[in-house]
Amino acid sequence: MLSFTPYENPAYFGLLGIALLPTIIGLLCGKKFHWYETLISLFFLVLTFGGPKLEQGYALIAYLIYEVALVWLYTNYRKKQNQTPVFVGAVMLAILPLVIVKVTPALQAGQQSLIGFLGISYLTFKAVQTIMESRDGVLKDFNPWFFLQFLVFFPTISSGPIDRYRRFRRDYEQVPSTDKYLNLLQKGVHNIFMGFVYKYMLAYVFGTLLLPKLEHQALMAHGMSWSLVGVMYVYSMYLFFDFAGYSLFAIGTSYFMGIEKPINFNAPFKSHNIKEFWNRWHMTLSFWFRDYIYMRLVFFLMKHKVFKSPKTTANVTYVINMTIMGFWHGVTWYYITYGILHGVALVVNDWWLRYKKKHQHQLPHNKFTEVFATFVTFNFVCFTFLLFSGFLNTMMTMK
Template sequence: MTISQYEDYFYIYILLLISVPAIILGIKQIKIKYYAFFATIFMVILTIGMENQMLTIGVFLLWEMALIKLYKKVNDKNKKWRFRLFVLLSLLPLVFNKISGFTAFGIIGFVGISYMSFKTVQIIIDIYDGNIDEIKLTDTLYFVLFFPTLSSGPIDRYRKFIDEINAEIPRDVYINDYLLIGIKKMVVGLAYKFFFASLIYIAWLKEIPNDGSIFSLVQYMYCYTLYLFFDFAGYSNMAIGTGYLFGVKVPENFDKPFVSKDMKEFWTRWHISLSRWFGDYIFSRFVLNTLKNKKYRKKKKNVYRVGQMITMTTMGIWHGLTWYYIAYGVYQGIALALTDDYLASKFHKKHAKNKHYQFLQIFVTFHIICFGMLIFSGYLNNYI
């Protein structure tokens, strides 16, 4: 038997039971990480199961841990080809997972392979950058498997996570900065997912007729956007809250995204941990490496545009190898590139501080967001 994370009340019940010992340890000022590691193994087994997926995740972990330990030994800042090779090798299981759905074998992988792959690639990049001095196998496994964020994030950073799980947390700090905040996050997450998202799905999304009309299309665009936000933000808040209970300040993932005035601001408010990961490890690295070449320095705007297109298209492909995920990535890349031009325009600079203009920005940006979510949903298949 397997259960999906944060998808039903039975999982929440198990989650609450397994969190009680962590809370007791935190209040008693006893390090939580040792109990939390075994709790993570238990919850991973419960989520993934003991059959094919468990074997697959075992092979994945052996492969990734071997790569990380080996790269820590052979890392050489002057040999970029070696760094790139190890990044590609680390991504191989994820690539195989994405293309396996188009083979006769069917999808080969396990719940959470995408987010685990991001974590392992991140470690290799940080080793190359000289940000990691030591790799402890159990701590690294704990980071990769950390059960609250197993299937859909948020994505934490290795050094921050390792520092937190090994820190001594005083009782009053745990109660005020971890326990109370964690409970609040859990309550908000439960309300978002099991009330608002469920209500939108039952009362609206499920009732939209699949009749190919423009009215149904527009309804679905708005409805799916709101449903996705409350469902995903609900999941994220529960994951963050659980992390806090276990002594880890999991990064925020949503910050009122629908009040964004432009698409650049939107990506600082929506799926924050993912957009920062892509920004730090793909966009920034591409731009900095490209601008090292003198002939491109006078074309910074074009470099940024190409970087945005590469980053967002990669994000689309990461979601899946279907036309609408890839189109969603391209759409977001174009939206970001056009946003740069818009923010640099004399018209925007002239009106930027006007409140009525700001409300108009929010209105327009919301509709750009909604159309992107419509592409992402795959609903347009019904109209092609």
């Protein structure tokens, strides 16, 4: 049985083009074939989780049964009652499979969990946010079959972008006007071509041609070297172009299906500060953490008056929020340190913005200071990406 990782094989794009053709023709004629979309979703899920990844496929099926049943039970409960312990229990149960998958390698010497599969994080984010929106009362019309469609929407199943239930449902059920769909097709083609440039040209240059050579030189140097500096910058470029390229493929494919998925990257290396960076980098993940962890934790701490100062509340929550993000990437010191550093940087950034506002007449603001702020932000981000890569850990273990 054939097996393809999404957007990693030219044959995948050929099959994608053939499979999407009836959908495109239907939308141009003002019709949506939901039954056909279900069939091609199933087809591409089999391609992704078949063959050598069949165990992941079984794990995916078990996971979907578990999450759909859990969310369906909670939404039915929420129509009658709204007790906090039940809500917390539902959220904890929803993230339990992901926690097991993330913790298992740390507890079993790198061995992967049997219940893990490609994209489990992004499906979990969707399940948790659906529970939270049900709790808030903004999601009142829950449909288990549609929720399943929402979870396994094949263009974005492996790495996002992370969509919202109500936004996705609006696009899923509505047929866009001809003018709007032609615009979506135009943007979809543009995204696909830019995805090829990003992932198969630029990411290839940085990740395949340059990075291994620089890593080898840095390892031979046994410490600080210009090669290590090169690794820092080249890995950062590779990480961006590879992930942004994937996101462009996923969004472009969604556009062809009449689903206007949110963008994931918006020139993040142009950011003037770290907060702006997180409003531009992996945006759907950043906004998910902001809306479903940061804001709720701030509300909880302020409601229970844990800290007297709102600034202290915000600062503590920044660090907790980003530390959780670090743990989400994996239970290793370099992922966790990466998260903590970004949390602290957000605290420093807020302090600096308040200080600058208070002393705006004393501090210069011009083109040079903007370029300098971008330079500092860029280098900080690249340094933390070097930590994130795990390469420093490799260097330490080889000494």
